[in-house]
Amino acid sequence: MNDLINDLYQEIILDHGREPRNFGECEPHNKSADGHNPLCGDSLKLTFLLNDQNIIEDIKFIGEGCAISLASASLMTEKLKGKKIEVAEEIFKDFTNLVSGSDEDLKVLNEEDSLYALKGVGGFPMRVKCATMAWHAFNQALKD
Amino acid sequence: MDDSKTLNLNVRKDFPILSKKILEKKDLIYFDTAASAQKPNTVINETNDFYKNHYSNVSRGVHTLSVESTFRYEDARKKVQKFLNARSENEIIFTKSATEGINLVAQTFYEKFMQKGDEVILSLIEHHSNLIPWFFLRDKYGVVLKFANIQPSGEIDIDHFDSLFTDKTKIVSLTHLSNVFGTELNEKVISICKDKRVPILLDGCQSAAHLKIDVQKLGCDFFVFSGHKTYGPAGIGVLYGTENLLSEMPPYQGGGGMIGDVSLEGASYAELPAKYEAGTPPLVEAHGLGIAIDYMNKIGLDNIIEHENEITKYAFNKLNEIDFIEIHGGDNKRNSIISFNIKNVHSHEVSSFLDVEGIAIRAGHHCCQPLMKHLGVNSTARLSFGVYNSLEEVDKFVIALHKCKEFFNK
Numbered sequence: 213m214n215d216l217i218n219d220l221y222q223e224i225i226l227d228h229g230r231e232p233r234n235f236g237e238c239e240p241h242n243k244s245a246d247g248h249n250p251l252c253g254d255s256l257k258l259t260f261l262l263n264d265q266n267i268i269e270d271i272k273f274i275g276e277g278c279a280i281s282l283a284s285a286s287l288m289t290e291k292l293k294g295k296k297i298e299v300a301e302e303i304f305k306d307f308t309n310l311v312s313g314s315d316e317d318l319k320v321l322n323e324e325d326s327l328y329a330l331k332g333v334g335g336f337p338m339r340v341k342c343a344t345m346a347w348h349a350f351n352q353a354l355k356d
Numbered sequence: 357m358d359d360s361k362t363l364n365l366n367v368r369k370d371f372p373i374l375s376k377k378i379l380e381k382k383d384l385i386y387f388d389t390a391a392s393a394q395k396p397n398t399v400i401n402e403t404n405d406f407y408k409n410h411y412s413n414v415s416r417g418v419h420t421l422s423v424e425s426t427f428r429y430e431d432a433r434k435k436v437q438k439f440l441n442a443r444s445e446n447e448i449i450f451t452k453s454a455t456e457g458i459n460l461v462a463q464t465f466y467e468k469f470m471q472k473g474d475e476v477i478l479s480l481i482e483h484h485s486n487l488i489p490w491f492f493l494r495d496k497y498g499v500v501l502k503f504a505n506i507q508p509s510g511e512i513d514i515d516h517f518d519s520l521f522t523d524k525t526k527i528v529s530l531t532h533l534s535n536v537f538g539t540e541l542n543e544k545v546i547s548i549c550k551d552k553r554v555p556i557l558l559d560g561c562q563s564a565a566h567l568k569i570d571v572q573k574l575g576c577d578f579f580v581f582s583g584h585k586t587y588g589p590a591g592i593g594v595l596y597g598t599e600n601l602l603s604e605m606p607p608y609q610g611g612g613g614m615i616g617d618v619s620l621e622g623a624s625y626a627e628l629p630a631k632y633e634a635g636t637p638p639l640v641e642a643h644g645l646g647i648a649i650d651y652m653n654k655i656g657l658d659n660i661i662e663h664e665n666e667i668t669k670y671a672f673n674k675l676n677e678i679d680f681i682e683i684h685g686g687d688n689k690r691n692s693i694i695s696f697n698i699k700n701v702h703s704h705e706v707s708s709f710l711d712v713e714g715i716a717i718r719a720g721h722h723c724c725q726p727l728m729k730h731l732g733v734n735s736t737a738r739l740s741f742g743v744y745n746s747l748e749e750v751d752k753f754v755i756a757l758h759k760c761k762e763f764f765n766k
C-alpha cells in the first residue's frame with residue numbers, strides 16, 4: 213500500500229474515526245462553538261466546561277465527518293481534557309503547524325503525542341481543513 | 357467495447373495533461389470532468405497564438421490588431437450560436453461563467469418583470485449557483501421561492517412541480533442535467549412552463565458538452581453554461597436568452613462597450629448583445645471556447661455522447677454489482693455522471709485513496725447542500741466522464757475501489 217495513504221491513515225486515526233471518544237455534549241458546559249467545513253459540508257459541535265482555575269474540566273463533541281475530521285476532534289478532546297487554557301492554546305498553535313507540514317518549531321507537542329498521527333495530512337493539502345475543523349471550533353469558543 | 361476504445365485512443369493524445377503522472381508514477385485517470393473538463397491541444401495552442409499574434413482590445417480601436425481580436429471574439433459568438441442553435445447572435449451574451457449568467461437573469465428579470473410577493477420556482481436538486489442568486493431576490497425584495505420535490509430517481513416530481521404554479525409565478529429556473537445524478541430534465545417540465553406562459557431558465561452547465569443542445573427545440577427562454585466544462589477556458593460563460601426578453605430587460609452592469617451615447621446627464625444603451633457586456637470581455641477565453649466547440653464538432657457531438665453513454669452505462673452496471681456501493685438515484689438513464697458512496701466510508705477517504713492511485717474523482721456536497729440533506733448524506737463521491745475516458749479506466753477504478761473498501765474496513 214502506498215506510503216502516503218499509510219501515513220495519512222495510521223491505525224490510531226482509523227480507530228478514532230470509527231469510534232470517536234468523548235462523543236456527545238458536555239452537561240453542564242460554559243463554552244461551545246460549531247465547526248464547519250463549507251467545502252464538504254462536514255460539521256461538528258464542540259462543548260466544554262472551563263472551571264474557575266481556567267482548566268478544561270470536560271470536553272466533548274458531536275458531528276458528522278470524514279475519518280480525519282472525526283479522529284482529529286476525538287484526539288483533540290483527549291488531549292485537552294484537564295489542560296489549562298494557556299497550555300491548550302500552545303497545543304493549538306503547534307497542531308496547526310504540524311498539519312500544515314512544519315514540525316520544526318513545536319513548543320509543546322512531540323512525536324510521542326497521539327496528535328502526531330495527524331502529521332500525514334500535510335501530504336494532502338486539501339485535507340488540512342478536515343484536521344483543523346475541531347481546533348478552529350475550539351479557538352472560536354474561547355473567543356466568544 | 358472496441359468502438360469506444362478506438363475513439364478513446366484517438367482523442368487521448370489531444371489532451372496533454374493526460375500524460376501527466378500522478379505522484380510521479382501513476383497514470384492519470386480523470387473522472388472529474390463535471391467539475392471542469394481538461395483542455396485539448398487546439399484550445400491551449402490557439403489561446404496562446406491569440407496572445408502572441410493577434411491580441412488587442414475588442415470593438416474599440418480601428419487598428420489591425422483590434423480588428424483581428426474583434427473578429428475572433430465575434431467569430432466565437434457565431435460558433436456558440438450554432439452550437440446552441442439560437443436564432444441569432446444577438447441572443448448570445450458572453451459572461452464570465454454560468455454563475456454570472458444566472459445572477460444576470462435573476463437581477464435584470466426581477467427589475468423588469470417582478471415585484472414583492474412574486475414567485476420563482478426552483479427545485480431541490482439545484483446547484484448553489486442556481487439557488488443563491490434567487491435567495492438574493494428573496495432577501496432583498498421579498499420574492500417568494502418555491503422548490504419542486506424530486507422522486508427517488510432524482511427526477512423532478514412533475515405533479516408537485518405543476519402544483520407550485522400560481523398567478524404570481526414569474527419565472528422557473530432548473531438544472532438541465534443534474535450534476536449529482538446525471539439525469540436529464542424531463543421535457544414535460546418545459547412544456548408545462550410553456551402552457552402557463554412562464555419563462556424558464558435552464559442551467560446547462562452539465563448538459564452543454566454531454567447532450568445535443570437545441571434551444572429552439574427545447575423551448576427554453578434562457579440557457580446558461582460555462583466554457584470550462586465544455587473543454588474551453590475558465591473565465592468565459594454563455595447566457596442564451598430570447599431576443600424578446602433580453603431586449604426588454606435592463607442592462608446588468610454599466611461600463612464601456614454597453615452604451616449607445618453618453619452625456620453627463622445620462623446614457624443610452626447599446627443593442628444586443630453588447631448591452632449586457634460591460635467592460636473588456638474575456639476575449640481570449642471566448643476565442644478558446646469557440647475552438648473547444650470546433651474540437652467537439654470535429655469529433656462529432658453524437659460520437660462523444662455515444663461514447664460517454666457507453667462508459668456511463670458500463671460503470672453504472674459495474675458499481676451496481678458491488679454490494680458495498682450505494683448509488684444515488686434510480687436506474688434511469690444517466691449522462692456521464694454517477695454519484696455513489698462506499699457504505700461506512702466517507703467520500704473524502706475514497707477520494708484521497710483514489711488520488712494516490714492516480715484517479716481523480718470529486719468528493720463532497722457538489723454545491724448541492726439542500727439535496728445532500730434530502731438524500732440523508734453529507735457528501736457523496738462522484739464519477740464523471742468526458743470524451744477522453746475509457747472502459748479500461750473504469751476497470752482500473754473498480755479494482756481501486758475494492759482496495760479502498762478493504763483498507764478502510766480492515
Ligand SMILES: Cc1ncc(COP(=O)(O)O)c(C=O)c1O
Pocket residue numbers: 390391453454455456483485486531533534535559561562582723
Ligand atoms: C449544475 C451546475 N450549475 C452551475 C454550476 C456553476 O458553474 P460555474 O462555477 O462554472 O459558474 C455548476 C458547476 O459546478 C454545475 O454543475
